[in-house]
Amino acid sequence: MSLADQVLAVNNDLPIRTDVAVHSGKVRSVYWLTQADSRRLIQEKNYDVAQDTPLAIMVISDRISAFDCIWHGEGGMKGVPGKGAALNAISNHWFKLFKEQGLADSHILDIPHPFVWIVQKAKPVMIEAICRQYITGSMWRSYAKGEREFCGIELSDGLEKDSKLPQLLQTPSTKGILKDIPGVPAVDDVNITRKNIEDNYAAFNFKSTEDIALYEKLLTEGFEVISAALGKLDQIFVDTKFEFGYVKDRNGNDKLIYMDEVGTPDSSRIWDGEQYRAGNIVENSKEGFRQLLLSHFPDPDILLNKDRMTEREALARENELPASVLMDLSATYLAIAEKVIGKKIVLSQNPKQEIIDILRDEYQLID
Known part of the structure; x- marks a missing residue:
């Protein structure tokens, strides 16, 4: 076979x-x-x-x-x-x-x-619940351009790329296109503030304003549980995305639960601890594949610019990647899974x- x-x-x-x-x-x-x-x-x-x-x-x-x-x-x-x-x-x-x-x-x-x-x-909560422990990726790109406010949170000057943030940040964004929410554009994956959520909690599918604090607590606690476990393996939990939703137990009571996947190389950035201390970033997540794609194609803007989606889809459809790229990615996924x-x-x-x-x-x- x-x-x-x-x-x-x-x-x-x-x-x-x-x-x-x-x-x-x-x-x-x-x-x-x-x-x-x-x-x-x-x-x-x-x-x-x-x-x-x-x-x-x-x-x-x-x-x-x-x-x-x-x-x-x-x-x-x-x-x-x-x-x-x-x-x-x-x-x-x-x-x-x-x-x-x-x-x-x-x-x-x-x-x-x-x-x-x-x-x-x-019933999903319509929020991509993102937690960040380090400044990297899209947040760093925006910070490097001079932005200092993210989802209503002010960052100080002087932060360095890939450095640990002063505290764990929650930077939520919309899950899907949500219409008629004041101050929130009707586009997928747009950053939102806690005030946006509080003022429109029902539009995000929360049952009550109290559940906003519960979702934040579960997000922080979930992040910290995974971060501590990965730390014991000398892996750094950089950032991640959680999803939440409501279900009913056998007595018909609503409860807020974790949904989708958690702490995986697809939904998170995970760095090798030893390499990080030596000044290198070694990705044990899909981020390494994303970086490879950006360097593999001559015009990386196609991959980063949402206005060029038609070109991007053609790029993916018409280009076979080397088998070695997919096998290296396979080794990354299996190695981190077996560690965990x-x-x-x-x-x-x-x-x-x-x-x-x-x-x-x-x-x-x-x-």
Whole structure:
């Protein structure tokens, strides 16, 4: 079997029983189960959710997204070997740690396979919850141009690139296009302030103003739990993005939970501690791939300028990356995942067939 065959690039064609179209994002596909299957699994598996909660099968892929485009490599490689398994393993590890330390639950109810989560339907908070411990990336680019205010927070002069910030910063942005919020442009991923959120909490899907403080607490605590654990591995947790949402427990009570993925190389920057102390930045995250793309193409503005999206999509579609680039990225993902979980990740020879077998035989979700 070739390397390309081991990559799970297409994940929206599994024969899972569902009444609605499969939702396929950049990396994951979501299969909403029938009402009958949701109720059956809640009873059989004793999930802590209300009986009428819709459930979904979420299948990760090995696709690689950067600058809002999907990239591919030579030899028919449509993704990065081991990436999906690495991302899920890392998220699973942090979610378990959060629960053990009394932070909050996640949307995940069950993990049938390294590529698969069974999740409960959640009402998402429409905020990309970003936490920063160091000044780098887009924040540094803006700071270097003279900007000193970020999401309503004033930064002092004299900060240096890639240096540790005076305190942990929360710099939220919008998740999706939100209309009719005073002072917030109706575009995706635009920076917002705490006052924007307080004044329009319902528009961001918060149930109450008190929950804004709870989301901030869970964001800070989640960041600190991961940062401390990575510190023991001599890895620096630079910045990250969390997502939150509401679900109901089996008694019908609303609770705020962590959603999507947490503390992964896709949603975070992670630096090697030893190299950082020596004055070098070695990325153990997707940021290294982004930097490679910026240097690989002659006009990096195509990748940075949102007004050139059509050109950017053509660039990703028409250019096969060297296989060595995707294999180096595979090594990065697997190495950091194995550090975090403390054991080797064994890659499947045929992940799609394994998923089908488990969901058919153990969950009766495939006819």
